[in-house]
Amino acid sequence: MNVWKTAAIAAPLAAAITFVTGSFAQPNAWPLQPIKIVVGLAAGGLTDTITRIIAQPLGEQLGQPIVVENRPGAAGTIAAEVVARGAADGYTLVMGNLPQMVILPAMQTTKYDPLKDFAPISIVGSNPFVLCVNPKLPVHTLAEFIAYVKERPGQLAFGSGGIGNGTHLSMAYFLKLAGLDMIHVPYKGGAPAMADLVAGHVVANFSSSSDALPQVKAGTVRAIAVSGGSRSPKLPDVPTISELGYPTFKTITWNGLMAPAQTPKEIVNRVAAEVARAVKEPAVVEHMGNQGIDPIGNTPEEFTAAIKADVALWTEAVNAAGVKEK
Numbered sequence: 666m667n668v669w670k671t672a673a674i675a676a677p678l679a680a681a682i683t684f685v686t687g688s689f690a691q692p693n694a695w696p697l698q699p700i701k702i703v704v705g706l707a708a709g710g711l712t713d714t715i716t717r718i719i720a721q722p723l724g725e726q727l728g729q730p731i732v733v734e735n736r737p738g739a740a741g742t743i744a745a746e747v748v749a750r751g752a753a754d755g756y757t758l759v760m761g762n763l764p765q766m767v768i769l770p771a772m773q774t775t776k777y778d779p780l781k782d783f784a785p786i787s788i789v790g791s792n793p794f795v796l797c798v799n800p801k802l803p804v805h806t807l808a809e810f811i812a813y814v815k816e817r818p819g820q821l822a823f824g825s826g827g828i829g830n831g832t833h834l835s836m837a838y839f840l841k842l843a844g845l846d847m848i849h850v851p852y853k854g855g856a857p858a859m860a861d862l863v864a865g866h867v868v869a870n871f872s873s874s875s876d877a878l879p880q881v882k883a884g885t886v887r888a889i890a891v892s893g894g895s896r897s898p899k900l901p902d903v904p905t906i907s908e909l910g911y912p913t914f915k916t917i918t919w920n921g922l923m924a925p926a927q928t929p930k931e932i933v934n935r936v937a938a939e940v941a942r943a944v945k946e947p948a949v950v951e952h953m954g955n956q957g958i959d960p961i962g963n964t965p966e967e968f969t970a971a972i973k974a975d976v977a978l979w980t981e982a983v984n985a986a987g988v989k990e991k
Contacts, residue, residue, distance in 0.1 A: 695755055695931075695932055695935070696727055696728070696729045696755065696756065697729075698729065698756060699729050699730040699731070699732050699756075700724070700727065700729055700730075700731050700732070700755070700756055700757075700758065701731075701732045701733075701734055701756060701757045701758070702716055702720065702731060702732070702733050702734070702758050702759070702760050702922070703734050703736055703744045703747065703748050703757065703758070703759045703760070704716050704733060704734065704735045704736070704737075704744065704759075704760050705736060705737060705738070705740075705741030705742070705743065705744030705745060705759070705760075705762075705765055706735070706737050706741055706762075707735060707737045708735050711792070711873070711875060711920070711956065711958075712741075712760055712762050712920050713733070713735060714956060715760065715789055715790050715920045715953070715956070715958060716733050716760045716789075716920070717733055718949055718952045718953060719789050719940065719943055719944070719949065720733055722942075722943040722946050722948075722949060723936075723939055723940065723943050726939045726942060726943060727935075727936075727939055740764060740765065740769055741762065741764065741765030741769075742765065742769060742775055742776070742777075744759055744765075745759060745761070745765055745766070745775075745777050746775075746776050746777055748783075748923070748924075748925060749776075749777040749782040749783060749925060749926070750925075751925055752925070753784075753924065753925040753926065753927035753928040753929075754928070754932075755924060755928055755929065755932035755933075755936070757924075757925075758786070758922050758923065758924050758936070759783075759922070759923050759924075760789070760920055760921070760922060760923075761779070761783070761785075761920065761921050761922070761923045762918065762919065762920050762921075763831060763917075763918040763919050763975065763979075764830070764831060764918070766779040766783075766923075766972065767779060767972065767975045767976055767979050768829065768831065768834065768979050768983065770976075771976065771979050771980045771983045771989070772829055772983050772988055772989055772990055773989075773990040774990065779923075779972055779976070780969065780972060780973065780976075781926065782925070782926050783923040783924065783925065783926055784923065784924045784925065784926055784927075784928045784933050784965065785921065785923050785965055785968035785969045785972060786921065786922040786923055786924060786933050786936050786937050786940065786965055786968065787921055787922055787936070787937040787940040787941065787961070787962055787963055787964065787965065787968055788919045788920070788921035788961040788962070788963050788967075788968050788971065789920050789921055789922060789940060789944065789960070789961060789962070790919065790920055790944070790953050790958040790959060790960050790961055791893070791917045791918065791919040791920075791958070791959050791961055792873050792874050792875060792917065792918045792919070792920075792956075792957055792958050792959070793874055793891045793892050793893035793897055793916075793917045793918075793959070794831065794832060794835050794871040794872060794873060794874070794891070794892040794893075794916055794917070794918070795871070795872050795873075795874055795877040795878075795881070795888050795890075795891050795892070795897075795900065795903070796810075796839075796869065796870075796871055796888070796889050796890040796891070796892070796906070797859075797862060797869065797870055797871075797872055797877055797880070797881070797886040797887065797888050797889070798810060798862075798868060798869045798886065798887050798889060799862055799863070799865050799867075799868055799869070799886065799887075800884065800885070800886060800887045801865060802868050802869070802887075804889065805887065805889065806889060807889050807890045807904070807906065807909045808909070809889075810869070810889055811843050811845065814845045814846075814847060815844075815845060818845075818846040819846045819847070819848065820848075821847050821848065821868050821869075822847065822848040822849070822850045822866075822867045822868060823836050823847050823848070823849060823850065823867055823868065823869045823870050823871075824850050824851075824852055824858035824859075824861055824862055824866075824867040824869075824870040825849065825850070825851050825852065825858055825870060825871070826851075826852060826853075826854050826855040826858050827851050827852065827853060827854065828849075828851045828988055829983075829986070829988045830851075830855075831871075831873075831916065831918050832855060832858065832870060832871040832872060832873070833849065833851060833986060833988075834916070834979065834982040834983060834985075834986050834988075835871040835892055835916040835982070836849075836869075836870070836871050837849075837982060837985045837986035837987075838914065838916065838978075838981065838982035838985050838986075839871075839906065839911070839914060840985075841985040842911050842913070842914060843911070847869075850866075850867050855872055855873055855876040856876065858870055858872070859872055859876050859877070859880060859886070862880075862886055863880060863885045863886060871892065871916075873918065873957065874891075874897060874899065874900075874957030874958070875956050875957035875958070876957075877957070878899055878900075878957050881900070888900055888903045889903070890903060890904055890905065890906045890909060891903050891904070891905050891906070892905070892906055892914065892915065892916040892917060893905060893915060893917045893959075894907060894915045894917075897957075897959070898954075898959065899954070899957060913978075915978065916978065916979075916982070919961070919971070921961075921968055922936060922940060924936075933965050934965065937962075937963075937964055937965050937968075940962050941962035941963075941964075942962075943962070944960035944961065944962035945960070945962070
């Protein structure tokens, strides 16, 4: 083959290669197919609800359908393992949650590390805990609660959604900071724990906002403090524990999108930007608010920093509760 003929073939071939590789290098070329968000818990729960609230506007903004896949099992660790080992192409994400990504790895050995094996994208929403007491208890403030419990060491019971649950660890951590002694009564979830608080079988509990708000509004429990770094928009008159003299106390549960660790930064940033847009949509704000969820939509860097801070805090809470796997 002569040099001119070779050149004639090579030129368009080189152009085609440049076009193909260039198109994949451009972040605008992604996504070219539907995106899957894996949820490690059953349909109908809070994590699933948040995922489905955000899926529609996010899919519209990205120009591709969002498919929600529920893969429950082992408190979300199965789903986390699958996504962590999956293709880092931006087409399979996980809706991570605090217990799955922070508490469980602090309590036991997991086959994934939340920072080494994932690229945090954006926290979609957060849900602070609310310290509630039975309304018959003669306390209306955190200071009164502390004084009341101190006078009765080891005599009063608090409920939780289960051993190692965020509600259990929040109380264990607070009791350690305040120097209090209470009896722990674990339940199989937040709903039965709240039911027994209403009935007076336990005197207090930390409850998720979604469980607490209806009861607070009905007057069947009294909210005396919230666990977040700032006051809840749904309970603006209820102070935070951190502002009441415990600045290190900040326990919230969150749900955030995460990708496999080697996912291109352009894709991670693109999804984060679209999440930030989506959580400002009035319908999204309303639906999340109805669940007691605060929309967030932060950056990958902010999400990463939040996970690092949470690992330190919840490891201390796990140690305070004495529930770490031997």
